[in-house]
Amino acid sequence: MAHPIAPLPESLFVIQRAIEEHARGYGLDFWETSFEILDYKRMQEVAAFGGFPVRYPHWRFGMEFDHLSKSHIYGLSQIYEMVINNNPAYAYLLEGNSLVDQKMVMAHVLGHVDFFKNNYYFSKTSRRMIDSMANHATRVRRHIERQGLEKVESFIDTCLCLDNLIDPMSPFIVRHETPAPVDTEPPPVEVPRLRAKSYMDKFINPPEYLDERRKKMQEEREKPKRNPPEPERDVLLFLLQQAPLETWERDILEIVREEAYYFAPQRQTKILNEGWASYWHSRLMTEKILDASELIDYADHNAGVLAAAPGQFNPYKVGITLLRYVEERWNKGRFGKEWNECDDYDVRRNWDKKLGLGRQKIFEVRKLYNDLTFIDEFFTEDFCYENAFFSFAKNASSGNYEIDSREFKKVKNKLLYQLTNFGEPFIAVEDANHDNRGELLLRHRHEGADLQIDHARATMEALYRIWRRPVCVMTDVESKSRLLRWDGTEHTDRMV
Amino acid sequence: MALRIDPAHNRFRDIVRGKIKQNLRKYISNGEWLGRRGKDVVSIPVPQIEMPRFRFGQQGQGGVGQGPGKVGDSLGPADPNEDGQGKAGSDPGEHVLEVEVSIQELAAILGEELALPRIEPRGKERLITQKDRYVGIRRVGPESLRHFKRTFRQALRRQIMMGNYDPQRPMVVPTREDKRYRSWRTTPLPQSNAVMIFIMDVSGSMGDEQKEIVRIASFWIDTWLRSQYDGLESRYIVHDATARAVDRDTFFRTRESGGTMISSAYKLCAKMIEDEFPPSEWNIYPFQFSDGDNWSADDTSSCMEVLKKDILPKVNLFCYGQVESPYGSGQFITDLRASFTDELSVVTSEIENKEDIADSIRAFLGKGK
Numbered sequence: 001m002a003h004p005i006a007p008l009p010e011s012l013f014v015i016q017r018a019i020e021e022h023a024r025g026y027g028l029d030f031w032e033t034s035f036e037i038l039d040y041k042r043m044q045e046v047a048a049f050g051g052f053p054v055r056y057p058h059w060r061f062g063m064e065f066d067h068l069s070k071s072h073i074y075g076l077s078q079i080y081e082m083v084i085n086n087n088p089a090y091a092y093l094l095e096g097n098s099l100v101d102q103k104m105v106m107a108h109v110l111g112h113v114d115f116f117k118n119n120y121y122f123s124k125t126s127r128r129m130i131d132s133m134a135n136h137a138t139r140v141r142r143h144i145e146r147q148g149l150e151k152v153e154s155f156i157d158t159c160l161c162l163d164n165l166i167d168p169m170s171p172f173i174v175r176h177e178t179p180a181p182v183d184t185e186p187p188p189v190e191v192p193r194l195r196a197k198s199y200m201d202k203f204i205n206p207p208e209y210l211d212e213r214r215k216k217m218q219e220e221r222e223k224p225k226r227n228p229p230e231p232e233r234d235v236l237l238f239l240l241q242q243a244p245l246e247t248w249e250r251d252i253l254e255i256v257r258e259e260a261y262y263f264a265p266q267r268q269t270k271i272l273n274e275g276w277a278s279y280w281h282s283r284l285m286t287e288k289i290l291d292a293s294e295l296i297d298y299a300d301h302n303a304g305v306l307a308a309a310p311g312q313f314n315p316y317k318v319g320i321t322l323l324r325y326v327e328e329r330w331n332k333g334r335f336g337k338e339w340n341e342c343d344d345y346d347v348r349r350n351w352d353k354k355l356g357l358g359r360q361k362i363f364e365v366r367k368l369y370n371d372l373t374f375i376d377e378f379f380t381e382d383f384c385y386e387n388a389f390f391s392f393a394k395n396a397s398s399g400n401y402e403i404d405s406r407e408f409k410k411v412k413n414k415l416l417y418q419l420t421n422f423g424e425p426f427i428a429v430e431d432a433n434h435d436n437r438g439e440l441l442l443r444h445r446h447e448g449a450d451l452q453i454d455h456a457r458a459t460m461e462a463l464y465r466i467w468r469r470p471v472c473v474m475t476d477v478e479s480k481s482r483l484l485r486w487d488g489t490e491h492t493d494r495m496v
Numbered sequence: 497m498a499l500r501i502d503p504a505h506n507r508f509r510d511i512v513r514g515k516i517k518q519n520l521r522k523y524i525s526n527g528e529w530l531g532r533r534g535k536d537v538v539s540i541p542v543p544q545i546e547m548p549r550f551r552f553g554q555q556g557q558g559g560v561g562q563g564p565g566k567v568g569d570s571l572g573p574a575d576p577n578e579d580g581q582g583k584a585g586s587d588p589g590e591h592v593l594e595v596e597v598s599i600q601e602l603a604a605i606l607g608e609e610l611a612l613p614r615i616e617p618r619g620k621e622r623l624i625t626q627k628d629r630y631v632g633i634r635r636v637g638p639e640s641l642r643h644f645k646r647t648f649r650q651a652l653r654r655q656i657m658m659g660n661y662d663p664q665r666p667m668v669v670p671t672r673e674d675k676r677y678r679s680w681r682t683t684p685l686p687q688s689n690a691v692m693i694f695i696m697d698v699s700g701s702m703g704d705e706q707k708e709i710v711r712i713a714s715f716w717i718d719t720w721l722r723s724q725y726d727g728l729e730s731r732y733i734v735h736d737a738t739a740r741a742v743d744r745d746t747f748f749r750t751r752e753s754g755g756t757m758i759s760s761a762y763k764l765c766a767k768m769i770e771d772e773f774p775p776s777e778w779n780i781y782p783f784q785f786s787d788g789d790n791w792s793a794d795d796t797s798s799c800m801e802v803l804k805k806d807i808l809p810k811v812n813l814f815c816y817g818q819v820e821s822p823y824g825s826g827q828f829i830t831d832l833r834a835s836f837t838d839e840l841s842v843v844t845s846e847i848e849n850k851e852d853i854a855d856s857i858r859a860f861l862g863k864g865k
Contacts, residue, residue, distance in 0.1 A: 005719065040501070041499060045499045045500060045501040048499075048504075049501065052546075053500075054500065054689060057503060057504055057507075058504060059504055059506075059507040059511055059545075060504075060545075061504045061509055062501060062503075062504030062505035062506070062508030062509070063508045063544065063545060065501045065504070065505050065508075066505060066508060066509070066542075066543075067542055067544075070529070070540055070542060071529070074529070074540055076529060100595055127502040150517075153517075154517075154519075155505075157520070157547060159549050160547050161548055161549055162549075164549055164550065164551075165550070201702055308646070311560055312561055312562070313559060313560055313562065314562075317562070318562070319816065387562060388562055388563055388564060389560060389561070389562050390560070390561055390562070390563075390565065390567075391558065391560050391561075392558045392559060392560070392561055392571055393558035393572075394558055398570065400570040400571065400572060401558060401563075401570070401571040401572060402568055402570050403565050403567050403568065403569045403570060403571065404558070404567065405567060406567060411560055414558070414559065414560050415560045418559060418560070423552075424549075424550070424551060424552075425550050425551065427550050444550070449552040449553070450552065450553050451550060451551070451552065451553060452551055452553035453553065454548070454551060455548040455549060455550065455551055456548075456550055457548075458548030459548050459549055459550050462548070471684075
């Protein structure tokens with residue numbers, strides 16, 4: 001065990017067990033969860049480390065800590081709860097919080113742990129990550145001892161420029177089925193002939209032409225296969241396999257990639273996960289745990305968690321309202337063909353088939369959905385209007401954000417757009433031997449928004465440090481196809 | 497309390513301060529949060545390093561929100577750092593203060609960043625004083641230093657342990673062994689008497705920008721020296737054709753418009769040293785700032801004379817900073833350098849713009865005299 005956990009005081013432990021009992025009664029299914037009480041400084045430290053007690057040495061965690069402690073000092077925000085996807089799960093309570101806060105956090109955390117354990121997108125993550133993180137730290141420290149801090153840290157910086165170049169779906173896909181080795185000679189090349197009567201054949205399919213075609217096709221067949229055979233979205237994996245890295249560099253790149261994959265599902269399920277946890281903390285608190293004297297404090301803090309300032313998108317709030325909406329629809333049977341085709345306002349408003357399927361449905365949602373599919377399926381027109389969603393955009397002349405639409409389609413599109421691939425560009429390795437010069441070619445699948453060019457260039461420089469040959473990116477700039485290239489000394493940019 | 501994250505945190509701060517990893521400088525952005533401290537709105541600098549990644553341009557493309565409002569309603573500036581451009585409003589302006597570090601911390605940072613050596617106090621014996629600080633607790637001592645709370649706590653503890661404490665009748669009687677006394681440690685404190693004499697040219701040729709530079713430079717020098725010396729004095733002299741001693745506030749605000757006779761200031765400075773600050777007891781640091789446009793060559797030569805005869809022998813260091821001005825010849829620095837080529841206690845520096853201030857301070861104080 002990398003980190004000794006101080007046991008929870010008896011009084012809180014009793015409460016924890018009671019909350020767990022109630023939660024099980026509702027059907028939640030979670031791992032053993034250890035709560036630890038931290039003072040605010042340690043809390044900020046652990047938060048800066050992404051919830052883990054130990055991470056490898058890197059300034060980025062220091063930066064995170066700097067921001068957290070400043071926002072704490074000036075009362076801008078404070079960390080309420082933190083929990084790690086690990087079996088057993090680890091969660092933290094802030095020392096000095098009132099009892100009602102601690103109860104609320106515990107209930108909330110159980111919601112998260114249930115989600116980690118049961119949601120499909122988490123099913124491939126490591127459940128021993130707390131140990132892996134500690135091992136990563138040790139490995140990086142060892143490299144630092146041998147190679148020097150400056151060198152290792154700079155390489156980590158380089159890897160971090162690339163840590164979004166992963167394929168979050170890849171753990172679920174068997175993408176490259178290795179074909180059975182073929183021993184037999186492939187059948188000889190057949191040149192297709194045009195149909196002709198036998199006496200005309202010599203003229204319609206002249207033998208010289210057929211020979212020429214046959215030779216060409218033979219050449220085609222013997223041509224080396226493309227590398228990678230299909231565009232590879234897991235750029236980090238590709239680099240691990242093919243870039244000329246030293247052993248320690250490969251190790252660090254591997255660590256960065258592994259951690260990126262570990263955190264990916266949390267980014268994919270922010271709304272649903274927070275919504276689920278909030279749904280359960282409010283259920284548990286109001287129905288089971290809350291003491292009458294605590295009600296006002298609870299209501300106050302709960303309102304704080306679920307508040308949405310205008311223009312803000314609070315995943316806690318959107319998640320919980322959408323889950324409740326789904327629950328209500330399935331309780332009242334508001335789904336299916338009949339419901340969809342009904343356009344009588346009064347009938348719809350009073351629609352209640354008393355099916356009571358709501359609870360079952362939201363458990364299904366927590367098992368099978370991520371933010372993208374959750375919003376795509378359940379964010380309906382009614383929901384959009386009832387909850388006063390709008391989309392906003394920057395007004396170029398005033399420099400302000402302005403509400404630009406309340407139209408359901410636009411709002412939903414924008415939302416889905418932001419959730420697709422975390423709102424980041426799709427980029428894949430296209431060719432590792434571009435122009436037959438060992439250059440790396442990446443392709444950006446353009447879907448309406450251009451890349452930010454200065455960032456793209458700096459990222460290409462990072463790629464070059466790993467690939468050690470010129471790096472090209474195919475993208476569209478202002479609707480024209482362009483090839484960006486960095487050859488180690490200068491950036492060029494040409495139309496294709 | 498030492499935290500595991502401290503090394504990473506320090507490293508981040510070093511990067512932001514530009515001490516290490518210069519290659520990351522271009523990714524540092526200086527964000528700002530508005531927070532509250534008491535009644536004041538304070539600006540909290542939040543430096544951030546954003547590593548480049550493949551991402552979409554036009555970050556201001558907006559998003560989805562929730563709440564009341566009509567289409568076209570504003571939600572506030574897209575980029576909080578961009579506002580403030582000619583916005584009219586009916587709200588009273590709020591006073592924004594910069595917060596971040598205390599003056600002592602700043603001085604420490606300054607010391608690190610500019611690599612200033614510590615200034616040695618002059619004449620050691622006289623300058624050391626002793627200072628007593630109460631730092632702990634011990635079991636013996638004079639009754640006048642008895643620590644009541646600790647004594648009674650000790651007595652209470654003993655009684656509880658011995659089982660003769662009755663919460664119903666809480667009576668605590670300390671015995672001799674329970675008594676606790678404050679203890680102190682004596683630390684030698686370099687008590688040095690130093691005076692900074694700031695001299696500024698306020699003649700017509702010194703514009704607001706020039707004064708701003710002088711103000712910043714003097715502020716930093718002041719800060720640094722105060723962190724090094726206990727009991728620091730400062731004196732301010734402004735001059736055009738005549739010189740007068742002023743208070744700090746006037747020094748930074750005044751604007752006059754006469755001609756320029758630097759000798760007047762030198763004479764006043766010499767007199768000030770003569771009357772108030774005998775060099776046997778004082779470390780003396782004159783700092784002069786001017787645009788270097790003196791009235792006449794005659795006056796310049798009398799300057800050199802006063803400087804050589806009455807000032808230099810008595811001071812630790814004489815610093816002259818020449819601020820670049822659109823008017824004027826800036827001849828004075830050349831003359832000064834010519835007259836004192838071998839004199840180590842004269843430091844000159846040209847300050848073209850605000851960026852040069854740091855270099856100039858380094859030149860002035862880097863010698864550690």
